[in-house]
Amino acid sequence: MSKKQSKSITKVSPLILKVDDSYRAVREAKSQNELKTALQELVNQASTIEEDLEAEKLQQSILKLHESPEDKEQKIANLVKSIHNYSRFDAIENGVYLESTLHDIDRSLARKLRNDLVQEHKVKSLSDNLLIDLLANAYFRAMRTSSAYNVIVQTKEGGVLKDKKIAPLLKELNRTIQSANQQVLSVLAYLKQRDQKPIKVNIKTQGAYIAQNQQFNKTA
Secondary structure: OOHHHHHHHHHHHHHHHHHHHHHHHHHOOOOHHHHHHHHHHHHHHHHHHHHHHHHHHHHHHHHHHHHOOOOHHHHHHHHHHHHHHHHHHHHHHHOHHHHHOOOHHHHHHHHHHHHHHHHHOOOOOHHHHHHHHHHHHHHHHHHHHHHHHHHHHEOOOOOEOOOHHHHHHHHHHHHHHHHHHHHHHHHHHHHHHHHOOOOOOOEEOOOOEEOOOOOOOOOO
């Protein structure tokens, strides 16, 4: 066995040990509860092991890129593929999952739009990321469906095509556009309202004093 092969096996062995321990727990389970617990642990570790393997592949792609100048284009292609494979483990946080739902033409635009929205609304939590994805997805759905609507209904001369056969299709497209527009407006309204700072109000009257804490004090 070569040193290179030995080094590779040494790197992977901790992952193999994890799998072996999980399989052993499944094999040695003596009750239904023990079996369920062992299987759940095996499922939980499977995703972790897969992520670790992809991380190692990404590391190897980076190292190979700098080892020698030969086949640099292929090495770059492998590196890009490794980055994509690894990024799917945080697909919600980094926007990869959003991009997978869109047309190829819109993906680079969606990435910029998402990044700008994340900065604008100071997104930090997972729930905020979900809202941003819904907003961006609805926006591009509205734009893409509007484009399809115009292609179908407009003539080359700029007129409007009048054909009863396509009326049901146009109705569905219009409904999709309206639904997407409403979703965009709803999410934007929520985000803007959430971003607003609370307003302090102090009102003095003859009979009561109304402040931010809404306490009422009688005057003499």
